[in-house]
Amino acid sequence: MDRRLFLQMVGAGGLAATSVACPRFLSKAKGGPEPPAPFGIPTSCELCPNKCSVLAMVEDGRVRKLNPNPENPKSRGMLCARGNAAIQQVYDPDRLKQPLIRAGARGEGKWRPVSWDEAFDYAAARLRVTRDKYGPEGTLWSSTEGFQEVFFKNLGMAFGSPNILRHPSLCLASVNLAYSVTFGTVPSFDLLNAKYVIMAGANRFESIITPDTMDLIGGVMERKAKFVYLDPRFTVTASKADEWYPIRPGTDMAFILAMIQVIISEERHDKVFVDQWTLGFEQLAEHVKGCTPEWAEGETGIPARDIRRIAREFADAGHRAVFYAGRRSSWYQNDFQMRRAQAILNAIVGNWDREGGMVPNRKVAKGEFLFLPWDDPKASRVDEIEKAFPLASAKDGAYLPLRENVLKGKPYPVKAWMIYKQDPLNAVPDQGKTLRMMEGMDFIGVVDIAMSDTAWYADVVFPESHYLERTDPIEVMPGIWPAAVLRQQVVKPIHDTRPCLEIAQGLAKRLGLSDYFDYTIDQWIEAEAKELPVENGLEYMKKHGVVAFSEPKYGTTRNAVYRFVTKSGKIELFSERLQEAGHDPLPAYAAPAQPPAGRYRMILGRKATMTHAALANLPWLHEHNPENDLWLNAGEAARLGIRTGDLVEVSSTAGTVRLKARATEEIRPDCVFMLHGFGKKSPWLRSVHNVGAADAVLLETAWDKVSGNAAMHETFVKVVKV
Incomplete structure (x- = not known):
């Protein structure tokens, strides 16, 4: 595919995707007819968390084209810009091609290519030294989402470290916890069948999530469901909404509480559902009495008459109305409670487990490979999550509190860091602190496909095989x-790379942990396939790449015997668990701090051509977003003597960056905005090395009070023309 055709497909919002003519959904149940095999080698995309199913067209041992696999209902028969660019990633000349050991000072860029044996020996020796001196708890193992992440985590746990750190506390932790506390689970939103949708800051038409984005297009754009959007910035999503409100940052909860107040005071809630399925309605009604639309207007800047009308329209849409949670990190330190308010608003209109509402997730059954278990770690976690955030997931950890403790050396030293598929230097706020944390490490090992900024500062780099090169x-x-x-290999590795399982096994062998990894990937997936709801599960998976349920089910939890996985067994509007943990049992609003004179609130976002801080180096994607700039309100820009294209210096207490300005009416005067994923330190990422600026340099350290999730919009910055 040539560049021009690709960019035409990507389109102005980065949304366009290739598709093939096919039935909408295909499924296979035991005893039923088998659909025809797809054309191409089935596998699953890895370039974002969506895991879309892909058909790889291979000629002469080379991937020539990637098509969507129509058998996966979650892919919606689509393959987005990122998915198509996976071909470039396989054959990217900047890929890591063999193991590397640092030969100079950290960050100096001097590397020595080595064999796998030497890389394994070196890393294992350094890990043993750390364990002998500080115990296994002296090591940190952090990773981001991936099908082989399980092997990396297992290596860290088998080694004896309690410090397994995953990406949710930079992503979905506050959302997931808020909905879990309320409903006992995290539901999905049936946007395809909703009649009224409210979103706050979830810029779905630019930072796409399949199937939500496709369903939003189908539900809102095609069927004209009412769509209300709140965001300080006029995004592509805002341009598609029926109503857009440039809400004052940090006041989303005030808007939601006012909606709840109107719905309850006017008795527009679903009385039957609330009486039968919820706990704490009386306390909620008392709690929101003073949260009138007039009060919320003073907080949000949204007219009271509009808040009252929206609340009435939302309630009138009943179970087909949803306040969509979105998928991104915390914005503010009260993010959990804001998400709780969302969940409660959804609950009182009775949209639980109904078509067009919130639906509890179903799963496809699969088997499990039984491997030798290891002993539980003897030490507590270094982030002290059990004490500081008792309701949060100790399996995932809390990134920012952990970093604070590591820098202080409390409650014990952590001196070795193993990292899989993650770039903490760009993913974690306050890059300067992350650099100081890295400088304090005796050893850093990175497993990745490209020389990320974090890999650039490592001691050893293990190149992982591309997803198209492994199973x-x-x-x-x-x-x-x-x-x-199933993600199955479609071509042989073109460089001296290995899958994460083999990397874990190579280290395990030298650390005396081989017994915990005594299996092959084929044995692992064979055990998983045995419980799939299809005949000859493994053969079917290899042939089709996906097993899916083609029709949704609604109402399975709306029966007299169902018990929600909460303390009371009901949907908890008032939460005793929160009260016992020392938190507000109902969402309590506190007005956010406002930028002092001469400062602006920093907000950030992403586009569909990037995943986290990655992929911007791939030519097809880079040419669509060659550089980020600073969005600054046109009136403020004029006051500062700044024009579009001028170089500006942006500074906070965390750091300073320089990038070009964009003077625009499409952002509030009290905010500035940067696109995530630029300003890379690694020269091996040639397209984005020192291009634009990294928001992680500016963002200050702040986290949600309940979940420990990173709060990304708590930073005030100063802007001056250079």
Whole structure:
């Protein structure tokens, strides 16, 4: 595919995707007819968390084209810009091609190519030294989502470290915890069948999530469901909404509480559902009495008459009305409670487990490979999550509190850091602190496909094989249309790279842990496939790449015997668990701090051509977003003597960057905005090395009070023309 055709497909919002003519959904149940095999080698995309099913067209041992696999209902028959660019990633000349050991000072860029044996020996020796001196708890193992992440985590746990750190506390932790506390689970939103949708800051038409984005297009754009959007910035999503409100940052909860107040005071809630399925309605009604639309207007800047009308329209849409949670990190330190308010608003209109509402996720059953278990770690976690955030997931950890403790050396030293598929230097706020944390490490090992900024500062780099070059475990994707997908190898590795399982096994052998990894990937997936709801599960998976349920089910939890996985067994509007943990049992609003004179609130976002801080180096994607700039309100820009294209210096207490300015009416006067994923330190990422600026340099350290999730919009910055 040539560049021009690709960019035409990507389109102005980065949304366009290739598709093939096909039935909308295909499924296979035991005893039923088998659909025809797809054309191409089935596998599953890895370039974002969506896990879309892909058909790889291979000629002469080379991937020539990637098509969407129509059998996966979650892919919606689509393959986005990122998915198409996977071909470039395989054959990217900047890829890591063999193991490397640092030969100079950290960050100096001097590397020595080595064999796998030497890389394994070196890393294992350094890990043993750390264990002998500080115990296994002296090591940190952090990773981001991936089908082979399980092997990396297992290596850290088998080693004896309690410090397994995953990406959710930079992503979905506050959302997931808020909905779990309320409903006992995290539901999906049936946007395809909703009649009224409210979103706050979830810029779905630019930072796409399949299937939500496709369903939003189908539900809102095609069927004209009412769509209300709140965001300080006029995004592509805002341009598609029926109503856009440039809400004052940090006041989303005030808007939601006012909606709840109107719905309850006017008795527009679903009385039957609330009486039968919820706990704490009386306390909620008392709690929101003073949260009138007039009060919320003073907080949000949204007219009271509009808040009152929106609340009435939302309630009138009943179970087909949803306040969509979105998928991104915390914005503010009260993010959990804001998400709780969302969940409560959804609950009182009775949209639980109904078509067009919130639907509890189903799963496709799969088997499990039984391996030798290891002993539980003897030490507590270094982030002290059990004490500081008792309701949060100790399996995932809390990134920012952990970093604070590591820098202080409390409650014990952590001196070795193993990292899989993650770039903490760009993913974690306050890059300067992350650099100081890295400088304090005796050893850093990175497993990745490219020389990220974090890899650039490592001691040893293990190159992982591309997803098209390896076979991964079967992955279950819960949802309204649940699926299980297989990522299978379609071409041989073109460089001296290995899958994460083999990297873990190579280190385990030298650390005396081989017994815990005594299996092959084929044995692993064979065990998983045995419980799939299809005949000859493994053969079927290899042939089709996906097993999915083609029709959603509604109402399975709306029966007299169902018990929600909460303390009371009901949907908890008032939460005793929160009260016992020392938190507000109902969402309590506190007005956010406002930028002092001469400062602006920093907000950030992403586009569909990037995943986290990655992929911007791939030519097809880079040419669509060659550089980021600073969005600054046109009136403020004129006051500062700044024009579009001028170089500006942006500074906070965390750091300073320089980038070009964009003077625009499409952002509030009290905010500035930067696109995530630029300003890389690694010269091996040639397209984005020192291009634009990294928001992680500016963002200050702040986290949500309940979940420990990173709060990304708590930073005030100063802007001056250079």
